[in-house]
Amino acid sequence: xxxxxxxxxxxxxxxxxxxxxxxxxxxxxxxxxxxxxxxxxxxxxxxxxxxxxxxxxxxxxxxxxxxxxxxxxxxxxxxxxxxxxxxxxxxxxxxxxxxxxxxxxxxxxxxxxxxxxxxxxxxxxxxxxxxxxxxxxxxxxxxxxxxxxx
Numbered sequence: 001x002x003x004x005x006x007x008x009x010x011x012x013x014x015x016x017x018x019x020x021x022x023x024x025x026x027x028x029x030x031x032x033x034x035x036x037x038x039x040x041x042x043x044x045x046x047x048x049x050x051x052x053x054x055x056x057x058x059x060x061x062x063x064x065x066x067x068x069x070x071x072x073x074x075x076x077x078x079x080x081x082x083x084x085x086x087x088x089x090x091x092x093x094x095x096x097x098x099x100x101x102x103x104x105x106x107x108x109x110x111x112x113x114x115x116x117x118x119x120x121x122x123x124x125x126x127x128x129x130x131x132x133x134x135x136x137x138x139x140x141x142x143x144x145x146x147x148x149x150x
Contacts, residue, residue: 024040024041024042024047024064025040025041025146025149026038026039026040026041027039027041027065027143027144027145027146028143029063029065029123029141029142029143030141030142030143031133031135031139031141031142032140032142035061035133036061037061037062037063037123037125038061038062038063039062039063039064039065039123039143040062040063040064040065041064041065041067041145041146041149042064042065042066042067043066043067043145043149048066048068051064051066051076051081051124052064052081052083052085052124053079053080053081054080054081054082055081055082055083056082056083057083058083058085058125058126059126060126060129062125062126063123063124063125063126063129064123064124065121065122065123065143066121066122066123066124067120067121067145067149068119068120068121068122070120071091071092071118071119071120072118072119073114073115073117073118073119074089074114074115074118074119074122075112075113075114076102076112076113076114076122077105077110077111077112077113078102078103078104078105078110079105079110080105081102081104081105082104083104083126083127084101084102084103084104084126084127085101085102085124085125085126085127086099086100086101086102086124086125086126086127086128086129086130087099087100087101087102087113087122087123087124088122088123088124088125088130088135088141089115089117089119089121089122090119090120090121090122090123090141091117091118091119091120092120093140094121094140094141094142094143095138095139095140095141096135096136096137096138096139096140096141097115097116097117097118097119097137098115098116098117098119098137099130099135099137100113101127101128101130101131102127103127123141
């Protein structure tokens with residue numbers, strides 16, 4: 001009996017069936033050569049709008065991956081976000097096109113952050129992550145999306 005294909009399908013189902021505390025699917029994001037992040041996936045208007053609002057903390061190897069339907073200048077803000085974050089914009093090839101460290105918004109209205117290039121994805125992680133891991137523009141980040149989100 002051959003279990004290879006069945007095992008691969010089972011492992012993929014486990015990978016994409018994990019959910020976060022907010023019931024969002026998660027995926028593993030790999031930043032070569034060896035940094036791994038467990039990222040919640042925000043792929044609907046509602047989940048992208050909420051993002052990491054009201055979170056009191058975020059683990060060092062955790063984040064949120066925002067998936068957009070089209071390549072565009074994706075604007076972000078820090079409304080109701082309680083923790084400082086690094087925002088990393090990625091193009092359709094999953095290459096870093098822009099990043100910024102953003103502090104929680106204390107004004108009304110909150111300012112926005114906009115990349116200089118179009119992006120299809122945005123990865124939010126703890127503030128200082130980009131500096132600690134020496135990320136650079138053009139660097140590729142690896143991840144797979146669950147079926148239906150690709």
